[in-house]
Amino acid sequence: MEEKNLTIDDIAQALHVSKTTVSRAMSGKGRIGEETRRRVLDYAEAHHYSPNVIAKGLAQNKTFNIGMVLPGDYRIAELPFFQNCMLGISRFASLQGYDVLLSMVTGRDMSQLERVVANRKVDGVILTRTLVDDAPMRYLRDKGVPFVAIGSTDDGETVQVDNDHRSACRDLTGRLLESGIRRIALIGGDERLVVTGNRLRGFEDALAAHGGKGADIEPQILLNVDDADKVERIAGGLLRGRTECIVCMDDFLCGCLLNVLQTERVAVPDRVQVASFYDSSVLGNRIPAITSIQFDVEALGRKACEQLLRMLDGEEVERYTLLGYRVCMRESAG
Amino acid sequence: MEEKNLTIDDIAQALHVSKTTVSRAMSGKGRIGEETRRRVLDYAEAHHYSPNVIAKGLAQNKTFNIGMVLPGDYRIAELPFFQNCMLGISRFASLQGYDVLLSMVTGRDMSQLERVVANRKVDGVILTRTLVDDAPMRYLRDKGVPFVAIGSTDDGETVQVDNDHRSACRDLTGRLLESGIRRIALIGGDERLVVTGNRLRGFEDALAAHGGKGADIEPQILLNVDDADKVERIAGGLLRGRTECIVCMDDFLCGCLLNVLQTERVAVPDRVQVASFYDSSVLGNRIPAITSIQFDVEALGRKACEQLLRMLDGEEVERYTLLGYRVCMRESAG
DNA sequence: TTGTACGCGTTATCAC
DNA sequence: GTGATAACGCGTACAA
Numbered sequence: 001m002e003e004k005n006l007t008i009d010d011i012a013q014a015l016h017v018s019k020t021t022v023s024r025a026m027s028g029k030g031r032i033g034e035e036t037r038r039r040v041l042d043y044a045e046a047h048h049y050s051p052n053v054i055a056k057g058l059a060q061n062k063t064f065n066i067g068m069v070l071p072g073d074y075r076i077a078e079l080p081f082f083q084n085c086m087l088g089i090s091r092f093a094s095l096q097g098y099d100v101l102l103s104m105v106t107g108r109d110m111s112q113l114e115r116v117v118a119n120r121k122v123d124g125v126i127l128t129r130t131l132v133d134d135a136p137m138r139y140l141r142d143k144g145v146p147f148v149a150i151g152s153t154d155d156g157e158t159v160q161v162d163n164d165h166r167s168a169c170r171d172l173t174g175r176l177l178e179s180g181i182r183r184i185a186l187i188g189g190d191e192r193l194v195v196t197g198n199r200l201r202g203f204e205d206a207l208a209a210h211g212g213k214g215a216d217i218e219p220q221i222l223l224n225v226d227d228a229d230k231v232e233r234i235a236g237g238l239l240r241g242r243t244e245c246i247v248c249m250d251d252f253l254c255g256c257l258l259n260v261l262q263t264e265r266v267a268v269p270d271r272v273q274v275a276s277f278y279d280s281s282v283l284g285n286r287i288p289a290i291t292s293i294q295f296d297v298e299a300l301g302r303k304a305c306e307q308l309l310r311m312l313d314g315e316e317v318e319r320y321t322l323l324g325y326r327v328c329m330r331e332s333a334g
Numbered sequence: 335m336e337e338k339n340l341t342i343d344d345i346a347q348a349l350h351v352s353k354t355t356v357s358r359a360m361s362g363k364g365r366i367g368e369e370t371r372r373r374v375l376d377y378a379e380a381h382h383y384s385p386n387v388i389a390k391g392l393a394q395n396k397t398f399n400i401g402m403v404l405p406g407d408y409r410i411a412e413l414p415f416f417q418n419c420m421l422g423i424s425r426f427a428s429l430q431g432y433d434v435l436l437s438m439v440t441g442r443d444m445s446q447l448e449r450v451v452a453n454r455k456v457d458g459v460i461l462t463r464t465l466v467d468d469a470p471m472r473y474l475r476d477k478g479v480p481f482v483a484i485g486s487t488d489d490g491e492t493v494q495v496d497n498d499h500r501s502a503c504r505d506l507t508g509r510l511l512e513s514g515i516r517r518i519a520l521i522g523g524d525e526r527l528v529v530t531g532n533r534l535r536g537f538e539d540a541l542a543a544h545g546g547k548g549a550d551i552e553p554q555i556l557l558n559v560d561d562a563d564k565v566e567r568i569a570g571g572l573l574r575g576r577t578e579c580i581v582c583m584d585d586f587l588c589g590c591l592l593n594v595l596q597t598e599r600v601a602v603p604d605r606v607q608v609a610s611f612y613d614s615s616v617l618g619n620r621i622p623a624i625t626s627i628q629f630d631v632e633a634l635g636r637k638a639c640e641q642l643l644r645m646l647d648g649e650e651v652e653r654y655t656l657l658g659y660r661v662c663m664r665e666s667a668g
Numbered sequence: 669t670t671g672t673a674c675g676c677g678t679t680a681t682c683a684c
Numbered sequence: 685g686t687g688a689t690a691a692c693g694c695g696t697a698c699a700a
Contacts, residue, residue, distance in 0.1 A: 005454075007677055018687045023679065030680095033685055053453040054392050055677030058692050063388060065435070065455075072421060080411035087406060090438050094446050099455055101399070102434040104424050112428050118384040120339075121399075121433060262596070263621045280411075287597040341693055352671045357695060364696085367669055389693035392676050672699075680691080 006049055015043055026051060065101045066093055066308060067122035069113055069136055071129055072106035075226075078252050080280050081297055085128050085150065088301025096309050098123075110136050117145055124308045126150065126301075130160075130194045148308045150300060152194050152320075159311065161304040161321045163295045165195055168325040169202025169277050170209075172293055173247065175327065176275060177210045177217065179334050181245045185220040185238050187231065187257070188249035196223065199249050199277050231256040239266065245273040245333055251280045258286060273333035288331035295325050340383055349377055360385060399435045400427055400642060401456035403447055403470055405463055406440030409560075412586050414614050415631055419462055419484065422635025430643050432457075444470050451479055458642045460484065460635075464494075464528045482642045484634060486528050486654075493645065495638040495655045497629045499529055502659040503536025503611050504543075506627055507581065509661065510609060511544045511551065513668050515579045519554040519572050521565065521591070522583035530557065533583050533611050565590040573600065579607040579667055585614045592620060607667035622665035629659050 008026070012019045017036065024030040025040035043049075057063050068089055070082055090100050101122050103112040113136055116122055125140055130151035137158065140147045152162045176184060186203050188196050200221070207219055220243065222234055235257055238246060248254035254276040261268055268274050268288055279292035300323055310317045342360070346353045351370065358364040359374035377383075391397045402423055404416055424434050435456050437446040447470055450456055459474055464485035471492065474481045486496045510518060520537050522530050534555070541553055554577065556568055569591055572580060582588035588610040595602055602608050602622055613626035634657055644651045 009677075019678080020680090020687055020689095021685085024686090027679085031685055036685080050452040052677050053455060054388060054397065055692090056679075057388050058392050058677080058694095059679040061692070064453075068436075070420075072424075076417065078414060083411040083417065086404075086436065087411075087438065090406075090436055090446070094438075094449065097449075099446075099450060099453075100436040102402075102420065102424055102436060104421065104428075112424070112433075115428070115431075116433060119387040119398075121387060259621050287593050342695095343693075353694080354671060354696080355669090358670090361695085365669060370669085386693050389676090390695075392678095393693080393695045395676075670700085672697105674697090675695090676693105678692090680689100682687100682689085684685105684687080 005052075006047055007052070008049075011040065011043055011047075011049060015039060063121055063123050064097060065099050065122045066305070067101050067103055067113070067116050067125040069103050069105055069125060069127050072104035075252075079250075082128055084297035085301040085304075088298035088303075089126060089305045090301075091298075092302045092305040093309070098309065105136055108135070110139065113139070117143055123312050124148070126304050126308055132192045132194055132197070146308065146311045148304045148311070150304050152198060156319070159307055159317055159319055161300060161307060162195075162323070163300060163325055164322040165198040165277070165325075166202040166205065168293045168295075168327065169199045170205040171202075171325075172275060172277065172291070172327050173203050173206035174209065175329065175334055176245055176247070176273075176291075177206060181273065182216060183218045183220075183242060183244045184247065185243045185245070186222065186247045186249070187225050187234060187253050188221070188223040189226055189253065191223050196249060203247070225253060228256045228259070232260045235260045235264075239264075239272065243272060245275065248274070248276045250278045251276055254290060254292075258290075269332050275333040279328060291330045291333040292328055293325050294328055296323065299323060339386075340381055341386070345374065345377055345381075345383060349373060395454075397455055397457050398431060399433050399456045400639070401435050401437055401447070401450050401459040403437050403439055403459060403461050406438035406443075409586075413584075416462055418631035419635040419638075422632035422637075423460060423639045424635075425632075426636045426639040427643070432643065439470055442469070444473065447473070451477055457646050458482075460638050460642055466526045466528055466531070480642065480645045482638045482645070484638050486532060490653070493641055493651055493653055495634060495641060496529075496657070497634060497659055498656045499532040499611070499659075500536040500539065502627045502629075502661065503533045504539040505536075505659075506609060506611065506625070506661050507537050507540035508543065509663065509668055510579055510581070510607075510625075511540060515607065516550060517552045517554075517576060517578045518581065519577045519579070520556065520581045520583070521559050521568060521587050522555070522557045523560055523587065525557050530583060537581070559587060562590040562593070566594045569594045569598075573598075573606065577606060579609065582608070582610045584612045585610055588624060588626075592624075603666050609667040613662060625664045625667040626662055627659050628662055630657065633657060 008019050008022045011022045021036060022040050024032045025037045053064055076082055093100050101116060103116050105113055124146040127136060127147060127149045130149050130153045148159045148161060150161055152160050188200060190196060207217060211217055225231060225234060231253060246257060248257055266272060274290060276290050276292040279294045303321055307317050342353050342356045346356045355370060356374050358366045359371045387398055410416055427434050435450060437450050439447055458480040461470060461481060461483045464483050464487045482493045482495060484495055486494055522534060524530060541551060545551055559565060559568060565587060580591060582591055600606060608624060610624050610626040613628045637655055641651050
């Protein structure tokens with residue numbers, strides 16, 4: 001069963017033609033007679049020939065790999081986001097003959113990314129998360145490595161693909177306010193994540209839009225909440241303050257909050273309503289079902305990959321791509 | 335800032351030596367004068383030289399990539415297992431100068447893996463899950479590609495790294511039985527996964543060990559449970575049958591079960607006890623805390639990678655590596 | 669200790 | 685339409 005890795009040269013000799021001819025037949029490039037083309041292709045097919053991408057890469061200075069940068073924190077394992085993203089990227093890349101090389105960036109350490117780039121192991125890179133002051137992004141730009149960022153950034157020149165978090169959060173918050181809620185709280189994560197800022201702005205957009213009507217809305221915003229303990233303390237405070245609705249920026253926080261409420265035997269939505277700015281399977285099975293926003297993460301990855309491959313082909317691509325969302329009103333709020 | 339990718343040849347010309355000398359200085363192999371070595375190394379350092387791994391690979395028929403095979407089902411996104419695994423693999427590989435190439439295998443479709451292998455893009459492969467009749471495993475063996483399987487398999491010749499699921503499940507079940515439980519139920523997932531079988535055997539081991547004492551243990555075993563609906567139906571039946579303790583084979587099932595119990599207002603552990611054969615952050619924050627087994631998944635990935643790299647270096651490695659576990663008795667059962 | 673020459677498998681550039 | 689031949693960047697016998 002072991003195949004002896006035949007080369008373009010083997011085929012040439014067997015068929016008494018030149019390497020050039022075989023190469024042309026395989027690639028479809030250049031002038032070549034229909035008959036010889038068929039002969040070569042048939043032979044290649046019959047003998048399970050597959051070109052050596054490494055050599056091809058050496059000749060064209062390409063690798064047919066794209067780098068995917070993942071945050072290496074333990075916390076990411078909680079979130080299905082990156083895996084779904086990966087699925088979209090991997091599928092699309094595969095279709096175009098590319099493979100995906102992994103790099104984990106942990107905190108300030110981006111040595112894995114640096115190695116991959118220095119070793120020229122990838123033709124381009126996809127960042128799966130953006131920070132307000134993003135070191136990997138700066139690095140890639142400095143090195144002149146083509147890359148696409150999943151998530152938004154202020155920078156005008158980098159190619160970005162993102163869900164429209166701001167509009168989505170504005171919509172959801174708006175719906176909540178329309179249902180008559182006044183004392184509304186927002187719990188969010190790391191302020192350095194661009195997405196945190198966008199969600200916050202969407203929230204504020206909705207507040208502003210509803211504030212004009214002379215309504216006495218009392219918002220509370222709590223950022224940089226990053227573990228279960230903080231959620232517990234904050235929840236306690238909010239409940240004492242008779243908050244009507246707590247909006248969480250992501251599922252992790254929402255999961256924590258629901259646990260706290262369950263322990264304290266606080267009824268949702270009767271005593272307090274709960275909503276989340278992000279919907280994943282983590283919350284999917286919860287009782288009661290949580291009002292939240294749905295994004296197609298696999299599509300996000302797919303689109304990012306598509307943009308990157310286009311760039312590698314020398315095409316011009318649009319700087320911003322915003323993908324849609326779906327607001328899901330469910331039992332927990334609204 | 336853009337570096338103009340200088341080559342070994344550029345250095346040779348600049349220093350008026352031959353490529354060979356430079357190559358030797360860089361690799362450390364072969365005899366070379368200390369002074370010239372320093373000169374070359376200094377120059378390389380100063381000009382940020384980094385070797386072209388592609389060319390190197392072509393010359394030595396190596397890629398310095400290892401393939402990591404992930405199941406491409408949507409369900410995997412639920413489980414932090416694969417991400418933690420990835421972390422361990424990626425960290426270890428990186429330390430040894432290797433990178434990780436992703437391949438997703440979905441159902442019967444392993445075209446991504448086949449492409450990666452056919453294109454000689456990896457030196458070896460790590461399978462992150464084993465099936466009873468594993469097609470990717472057969473494929474890799476046929477092709478003669480070095481690989482390590484995370485998880486166990488009957489096959490005597492493949493190198494395997496796994497947690498000792500059987501012993502772990504025996505221990506946990508034993509503890510539960512010792513605490514006086516008699517009507518105990520086991521809910522498990524896909525029977526085709528080897529790990530499902532191992533957990534089942536551990537469960538049965540414990541039953542056998544405690545059955546001898548003339549105890550009237552009434553076990554119930556339910557496999558191939560794969561979605562929330564099935565869990566709900568099964569839970570209903572078990573509760574009517576006055577089951578004392580429900581053991582879930584993994585966190586996903588356990589999460590579903592807890593949701594059902596919460597909805598039906600069934601008290602844990604007062605009315606029914608709950609335990610899980612796998613502990614992850616998914617359950618970590620649950621109230622009450624769930625009795626379960628803990629594995630160090632990152633260590634698992636690290637070990638698998640270590641074994642594979644050893645194989646690539648031509649070393650002989652042990653066929654089976656079993657890593658430990660920790661039984662965590664918590665409020666929910668025991 | 670250092671240098672020469674060739675091979676790795678492919679594409680690109682010419683000439684025929 | 686087809687075929688030599690030279691890159692691509694590096695490792696490595698073998699020679700000096």
